[in-house]
Amino acid sequence: MNRQSIYVIYGNDGKRMVKELLHAVKIENEITGDMLIGLKPNMVVAKPPESGATTSTDMVCGIIEYLKDCGFNRIIILEGSWVGDSTQRAFKVCGYDRISREYGVELFDTKKDGFKAYDAGGMKINVCDKVMEVDYLINLPVLKGHCQTEITCALKNMKGCIPDSEKRRFHTMGLHRPIAYLNKIVKPSFNIVDGLIGDLDFEEGGNPVEMNRIIAGKDPVLIDAYAAELMGYDPYDIGYIKLAEELGIGCADLKKAEIVELNKDTAVQKKFTDAGRKVKRLSQWIIEQDACSACYGSLVHALARLDEQGLLGRLREKVYIGQGFKGKAIEGIGVGKCTGGFSRCVKGCPPKAKDILEFLKEYVNA
Template sequence: MEKNEICVIYGKDYKEMTKKILRTSELAELIPSKDTLVGIKPNLVSPSEASYGATTHPEIVAGILEYLQENGFQRMVILEGSWVGDRTSDALEICGYRSLCERYGVEFWDTQKDGSYQEECRGMKLNLCDSVRKIEFLVNVPVWKGHCQTKITCALKNLKGLIPNSEKRRFHSMGLHAPIAHLNCGIHQDFIVVDHICGDLDFEDGGNPVVCDRILTARDPVLCDAYVCEKMHYRLEEVPYVGLAQDLGVGSADLSKLVLHSCQEVEEELPYARKIVELRDAVEEVESCSACYGYLIPALDRLREEGKFSMLREKICIGQGYRGKTGELGIGNCTRKFRHSLEGCPPTENQIYDFLKEFLER
C-alpha cells in the first residue's frame, strides 16, 4: 500500500472485514520484522460501547490481532488513555477490551498511569507518554466522528491518547489545532485502520451514531483526515490542524493525488446537518477541555428537543480561560466565581442538563 492510497471496505462482519482489508493493504509487508513491537492504539475516549458512536469497535482490533498473529507476529500491545474526567480502566471493561486482551494474550498499557518525557516536536516541546518510546510500529485505530471543538476527529487527533492528562489540559489552553499538528511530528503513526462503522458526526463522546458500516486503511494521517473533512463537507481551512500538519511535513492533504480503492462504486453521502453548528452560538468557550464541552452540547440538544433551548437568554461560559473571572452563567470548576455556576471537572451531561433546566425554569 502506498502513502497516497486509501482502502475502504463495507459490511457487517467487522472482524473478517478488517482481516480482508489488511490483506489487501499488505500490512505485514510494512512491518520491519516479526520481532517488531507493534502498538495498537484504539479510541477509548470514555466508557461507552462502540455502538454509541464514540469508541473503536473491539471486533476491528480483534481482526488486527488475528491478522498479525496469523502472519507470525507475536509482540503486540494495545495502548490508550481516556480523556480527562474518565478512567481508562472503566473504558477497558465496558468497551470490551479487557476480555479482548485475555482472548488474544496481549497486554494493555494504560497511558493515564504512564510516566512521561519531553519531546521537541518541530518547534514545540510536548510531553509524551513513556510508552511511545517503546513502540516500534504504531497502528492507529481511530473512530471517524465529529468533534464539538475541532469539527472532526480521526487519525491525527487520536494520538492525544498518548499524552498525559496534564498535557491534554494544556493542549486546550493552546487552542488544540497547533499542538495536535506538532504532536504528529513527535509521534509517527505507521499505519491507520479507521473505524467508520457508526461514528457520531456531532460529538466525540457519541450518542448520535450514524451507521456507515465501513472500515478504511491508510498510511498518511494527513491525507486520511483531509478525506474525512471532504466527506463531512468541511473545507480544509475549517479544520486548521490538518493543514498545519501538512505544513510541518507530517503528510499530504492533496486529495487530487488520492488513489481510493473501494469495494463499492457509489459511496453514501454523509449529512450536512451538525448539532454543534446549531447550538454553539449559545456558548462562549475559552480553552475548554473536550470532556466539559462535549457534555455541554448534548445537554443543550436535550433542552432543544424539549422546547426549552429558546428560553436561554444568557451565553453559557465554559473553559480554563474563565478561571478567576466573574460572570452570569458558567459550566465547570473554571467558572466557580460566576453568579450561576455548575461545579465539576467535568460535570456530566445529566448534571449540566439538570442545572440548565433549573436555571431556565426559575
C-alpha cells in the same frame, strides 16, 4: 504501500472487513518478527462502540487475528481516556478486557505511564514512554465529529499518547496547533479508521451515525482530509489538518490521493432506533427506501452541516435516498446513484457529505 493511497471497504462486519483490507495492503511486509506492535484505539470515554464514541472491538479482534496468523505475537493495546474518565473502566465497558484475555494481548493505560518532553521543531510536548517504545504503531481512530475541532480522526487520536497534564495544556492552546505538532513526534506506521459507527458532532458519542466503512492508509493528514469531506467539511477549514500539511507531516490535497475501494456497500441502514435526538430530527428530512448505510450516513452529516449554517429551514422538500428508487423518474431531490432518474440528483455511490452539502446549499439559495 503507496503513501498517497486510501483504502476503503464497506459493510458492517468489522472483523471480516478489516481482515480483507489487511490482506489487500499486506502490512506484514513492513513488520519483522521481533517488532513491538502497538494498537492505539479511541477509548476517550467508557462507552461501547455502538454509542459512536469508541473503536469497534470486532475490528480490533480482526487486526489481532490477522497479525497473529502472520506470526506476530508482540502486540500491545495502548490508550489513555480523556481527563476525568478512567481508561481501566473504558477497557472493561468497551470489551477490551475480554480481548486481552482471549488473545493474550496486554492492555496498557498511558495515564499510568511516565513521560518525557520531546522537541517537535518549535514546540515541546510530553509524550508517554511506552508509546515511544513501539516499533510499529497502528492508529485506530473513530470517524466522528468534535465540538471544538469539527472532526476527530487520525491526527487527533494521538492525543491518547500524552499524559493528562499535557491534555489540559493542549486545550489551553486551542487544540489545533498542539495536535498538529504532536504528530511530528508520534508517527503512526499505519492508520485504520473505524467508520462503522461514529458520532455526528461530539467525540463522547450519543448521536451515532452508521457510515458502514473502514478506511486505511499511511498518511494521517490525507486520511483526515478524506474524513473531513465525508463529514461535509472542506479539509483546509479544519485547522490542524492545514497546519499538519504545512509542517510536512503529510498531504491534505485529495486530488493527489489514490482512492482504492475494495467493494461497494450493500448493507441497508438500520432505522436509527438508538440514535440521539439530533439524528432523529435530521432524519425527518429524509424519505428512504432500502438505503445503504454509507449513503444514508453521508446525507445525515450533510444535513447537520446545513443546519449549522442556518440553511436547513430553507429546504422546501424532503430528500429521497435508497435502492428502492432505482429506475424511477421522480420530480424531486435524490441522493446517490440509485436516484439517478430524479429531476435533481447528487451522484455518487456513496456520495461524500461535502458534495451533498454543496448541492443542497445551491438548491436552497436558488
